[in-house]
Amino acid sequence: MSKGHTPSTETRRPDWAALFIAVFLAALGGLIFWDASRLSSMGGYSGIGPATIPFVIAGGLLVLAAWTVFEALQG
Numbered sequence: 269m270s271k272g273h274t275p276s277t278e279t280r281r282p283d284w285a286a287l288f289i290a291v292f293l294a295a296l297g298g299l300i301f302w303d304a305s306r307l308s309s310m311g312g313y314s315g316i317g318p319a320t321i322p323f324v325i326a327g328g329l330l331v332l333a334a335w336t337v338f339e340a341l342q343g
Contacts, residue, residue: 290333297329299300 304322 280343281339282343286336290336290340293329293336295332297326297333300329301326 295300304319304326307319307322309315
């Protein structure tokens with residue numbers, strides 16, 4: 269039986285496609301965050317206004333970008 273390369277001893281290259289997707293997600297999240305910061309936050313009594321949901325979406329995109337970078341570097 270021949271000895272093959274085991275994945276644990278082989279050095280892994282980063283997944284460049286996933287890193288490109290992570291950069292795109294981070295740029296989109298930053299753009300949404302910047303655009304939402306220009307909205308007026310007329311929250312009223314509840315504190316939730318028209319700028320709240322874009323901030324949540326931008327935060328989610330930035331979290332997904334960070335997660336994608338982590339997974340791309342782990343292999």
